[in-house]
Amino acid sequence: MSRIGKLPVHLPSGVVITIDKGNVVKVKGPLGELSQKVDPDIEVSVDGGVLTVKRPTDQPRHRSLHGLYRALIHNMVVGVSEGYTVKQELVGVGYRVEVNGQIMTFSLGFSHDIQFMLPNEVKAEAEPVKKGANPVLVLKSYDKQLLGMVAAKVRSLRKPEPYKGKGIKFVGEQLRRKAGKSASAK
Numbered sequence: 001m002s003r004i005g006k007l008p009v010h011l012p013s014g015v016v017i018t019i020d021k022g023n024v025v026k027v028k029g030p031l032g033e034l035s036q037k038v039d040p041d042i043e044v045s046v047d048g049g050v051l052t053v054k055r056p057t058d059q060p061r062h063r064s065l066h067g068l069y070r071a072l073i074h075n076m077v078v079g080v081s082e083g084y085t086v087k088q089e090l091v092g093v094g095y096r097v098e099v100n101g102q103i104m105t106f107s108l109g110f111s112h113d114i115q116f117m118l119p120n121e122v123k124a125e126a127e128p129v130k131k132g133a134n135p136v137l138v139l140k141s142y143d144k145q146l147l148g149m150v151a152a153k154v155r156s157l158r159k160p161e162p163y164k165g166k167g168i169k170f171v172g173e174q175l176r177r178k179a180g181k182s183a184s185a186k
Helices: 060-081 144-156
Strands: 016-020 024-028 033-037 043-047 050-054 084-091 096-100 103-107 114-117 122-126 136-141 167-170
Touching (some): 016 043, 060 144, 084 144, 122 144, 136 144
Antiparallel strands (some): 016 024, 024 033, 084 136, 084 167
């Protein structure tokens, strides 16, 4: 039995789950609404505020899908009830970000500023910069998959380089640093 798949998903108050034809699971909560198509072999049932996911056999394919769909549904339930947050830090002299509605403007050491349009489900804010600290960008959403893709796209605008660590990194991320050139000892 899958350790993840056999865990029940407890539904917080205000979260409603419906299972439509075609095994489509829809989760509606105070922050938004999400849906996920589940493989027809996997059985999803809701009973008394607890959602369970069951598989028909112990085939490797069914075992892998069992834990996958339970995790996806759990992420949807947490997203529509609490939401997700990702913090990114801009490390570098003169690196800045400005947020105007759904448009972010980055100054990342290039000859031009970079405009980035956010999807409607993702909200962004730039924390006030303290003297001597790096600017921090906070992304919030109820959709964990979309939030991860947007955060990865923002990070790809200027990936952290291994020598000085300049670039956009996640707060708390450990970067693998390299030693620079060393003077020859003659």
